[in-house]
Amino acid sequence: MADGSADGSKVASTRNHSLFISHKLKDGLIAKELSRIFEEETLNVNCFISERIQAALDWQNEISRALIQSKALVLLFLDEDEDWGWCLYETGFFAGLCQTTDSSENKRKIISILHTESSPPHPIANLKPVLIDLENVTEWLQDLYQDANEPPTTSRRIPDVGLQIHRALQAKRTNLFQAKKLRIDIPDKSEATLDNLSPNAQVTGSKDLMQSIFGITDDAITWENLANWAELNPNSKDANAITLREISRALYHLSNHNAIQPLQGVLFIGNGPKRLRPVLYRVDEIQELQGRRIEKLYAELLTVEDVGGQLQNLDKHLRSLLAGIRLSVRIRWEVIRPFANPGDIDLLSRNPYRLRLDLQTCLNNIFSEAELHSTYNKIDLIASFDSQERGEMAQIVDEFDLAYVMLWSSIGFENLDSTFGEVSRSPMAEEEIKKCKGALKMLEDLNGRILRKAWIRAGALVEKELNETIATSS
Secondary structure (H helix, E strand, O other): OOOOOOOOOOOOOOOOEEEEEEOOHHHHHHHHHHHHHHHHHOOOEEEEOHHHOOOOOOHHHHHHHHHHHOOEEEEEOOOOOOOOHHHHHHHHHHHHHHHHHOEOOEOOEEEEEEOOOOOOOHHHOOOOOEEOOHHHHHHHHHHHHHHOOOOHHHHOOHHHHHHHHHHHHOOOOOOOOOOEEEEEEEOOHHHOOOOOOOOOOEEEEOHHHHHHHHOOOOOEEEHHHHHHHHHOOOOOHHHHHHHHHHHHHHHHHHHOOOOOOOOOOOEEOOOOOOEEEEEEEEEEEEEEEEOEEEEEEEEEEEEEEEOOOOOOOOOHHHHHHHHHHHHHHHHHHHHHHHHOOHHHHHHHOOOHHHHHHHHHHHHHHHHHHHHHOOOOOHHHHHHOOOHHHHHHHHHHHHHHHHHHHHHHHHOOOOOOOOOOOOOOOOOOOHHHHHHHHHHHHHHHHHHHHHHHHHHHHHHHHHHHHHHHHHHHHO
């Protein structure tokens, strides 16, 4: 332990040689162990790791301050397949400090630590790495202890410290699961629309993933060609087209700095039954000057195997009817029962922010699922009824749309394409409360009419299917 000089007397600890340990989140335990070893075994070495930043502090400012104060940056480059963007930003920032602030007597150092079978990241490939074997680790420690002016009492423990660090770096980590990712590159976000990304947008992924989803041998496909891919499989084309549109809308809203909700749709492999749920993992915006300012988007989607999603192989009329029933049931129990009583609205409006937020959340959840997860379609819903009932159903659907618009308007959302923004905290005006009560009353009446009719019609269609199946088998 670092507790004294060669003759047994105490040596003061200065801790003035700071190491900035740059690492991925999953290597945080290794970084903490290295920090512990250095702080127990040295007198002058101090380690900075991001896990020690207090929650109340500005995280990025603290990172910058620590980089400026550090004598060396240690990059734990332990997995070449990871995204090292942020760590390489830290390394680049530190490299800039090396060039602009160092004197010939006080040189900062960048050390990349990696497994013997790996190669250093390209931006620092010209620097000699520390390979994870005992000889290389010990050699690095000798240089470090000299730079830090460690006294003989700690320097003579370098072999033992080397063993500890070698053990920490060799800690066995087995990857048990990793979701596969697709990347979407949009070369100019101004070309994107609400329902369709730029035709020049490109989707890339590993060759096995691209082969599995899109049936191609390349590792890339344009967004324009994805429409052709969706048309190849009649049983899943509608569901896949809806999910592609949902991804387009999410990226369009993000590119305009609007809030979104998690993706709801799934991508079917062929005609199913295998399906993948895309999860929007990361979206970056990059500005470039090419004669004019161009803003690019880079998005990453995790593709997770899913067992839910839209119903398959159903007649589109029955599918929309069942989706309409589910939509109506959710409205009944999640909107009408908690909110439709006029007395409840009077009470709830005393906390206008909570009322607006709860209604916004319920409506967005219900109708996003109906559109993107259940393939609800108003035209197919109306067409699922006999000809003599279609006129009445069309009228109910039109009145329902009016009530829906009125309800959103009562909580401050006039544009139904942007219902995920912040709700107002201001008190509700009498006119808004009156409009909210009226919209909820309309929804309650229409909801009851839809459920009664749809339930009977769905039973008739299912009975027809059962009779046809029995007739075919007998």
